[in-house]
Amino acid sequence: MEYRRTAVIKLDVPQDADSPLRETVEQFKHCANTASEWCWHGDDGYHVTSKAKAERALYDQLRDETDLTANLVQKGVRRAVEAVKSGVARLKRGERTSQPYFSAESAVYDKRSATFHRDHVSLSTVNGRVECDYILPDDPNRHPRTYLDDEDYEFRMATLQRRDGEWFLHASMRKVEADDPEPYTEHRTVLGVDIGVNNIAVSSTGTFWSADEFNHWRREYEKRRGSLQQRGTRAAHEAIGGVGRKEYGRFEIYLHGVANELIEEAVEYGCSHIVFEDLTHIRENIPQATWQHVWAFRRLFQYVEYKAAEHGVEAVQVPPNHTSQRCSTCGCTHEDNRDGEHFECLKCGYQNHADYNAAKNIGFRYLRRRQNAADGGAPVDVRLNRGTLNVSGEYVPPATTDGGIERESTRKPYPQRARSSDRAK
Ligand SMILES: [Zn+2]
Known part of the structure; x- marks a missing residue:
């Protein structure tokens, strides 16, 4: 069996790390909004819903325009493609919608752009890596310590978010019990x-x-x-x-x-x-x-x-x-x-x-x-x-x-x- 959980972790951001993190989410947003604009207006009049296509078209430009790592640029583009896809789905159902716009201060990290530890995280920013401790409850039975203390839960990826001046990590965690079964395709x-x-x-x-x-x-x-x-x-x-x-x-x-x-x-x-x-x-x-x-x-x-x-x-x-x-x-x-x-x-x-x-x-x-x-x-x-x-x-x-x-x-x-x-x- 596999269990998936999101651990919402408040971060203790060192004073000199706040500004590179803010610039990072700002540039991440720029990637997502640029990609949203491009995908929505599309190629030859069609909305673009292919991640690979959007990445090919925008990668060089966004690397030039930002100080983000390749991985973060890619994640920004992907976030936009997902949103455009759902917009296109709404259009197909005859619902009203418009080009997705990203205003939240957030960025998506996977294991290439972040190193997740049990009590702190190292995050890639526009100015190298920063390390932030987690602010955790004393009680080990309280969220999110229940997952962080459990070594069976591994980090998959996380969304960094800034809210009311404070930073949070929404970490997607996974625990696998027993062996993963073989993929099974013999019959329906x-x-x-x-x-x-x-x-x-x-x-x-x-x-x-x-x-x-x-x-x-x-x-x-x-x-x-x-x-x-x-x-x-x-x-x-x-x-x-x-x-x-x-x-x-x-x-x-x-x-x-x-x-x-x-x-x-x-x-x-x-x-x-x-x-x-x-x-x-x-x-x-x-x-x-x-x-x-x-x-x-x-x-x-x-x-x-x-x-x-x-x-x-x-x-x-x-x-x-x-x-x-x-x-x-x-x-x-x-x-x-x-x-x-x-x-x-x-x-x-x-x-x-x-x-x-x-x-x-x-x-x-x-x-x-x-x-x-x-x-x-x-x-x-x-x-x-x-x-x-x-x-x-x-x-x-x-x-x-x-x-x-x-x-x-x-x-x-x-x-x-x-x-x-x-x-x-
Ligand atoms: Zn029975």
């Missing part, structure tokens, strides 16, 4: 995806995409909006509109990231379909979802649908009928099978994270429907993190494992974290 499989308020997406392959970052920003904006509303002046009301636009942009970047990774997952496992539950009545099905969550779920599906098509993968929805209460191993459906994030089957005793169990059921449900339609090209099984689940509900282990035991079911359940305030019930 589906990837089931469960969505929710704690984990925005959980796949039938056992990967969890945490909603921590989304929920953090949602709460921050709610707070800010609340205090602006209390002031009640006209200027405050206008500022509320501004908060909305900023929120929207930040959430879109986050959802793009999740959508891209879901597609990577489907491609890596050779899946022909990505299956979501039907989002029409999602509000009733997930009572703790706020309007922002509902918006995010739908937006996520749209991104996945649009981007999956480029890879020959189809995104579909199935009715959710009890996917969260049904046992993915024996089919027993009972509301007491599920207790918050924990699933334990009353009949066969199967235990696992409830969202992971649901993701398998969602994939399975699509399979059954297609099979009933007697379609010769129907997919034949649901992709799990090891082996597959076929239409009769039988588990088929991969050829390389040693038996018919579904490995992840015997592992410890997903780690429970102190997050009771918004825990799913």
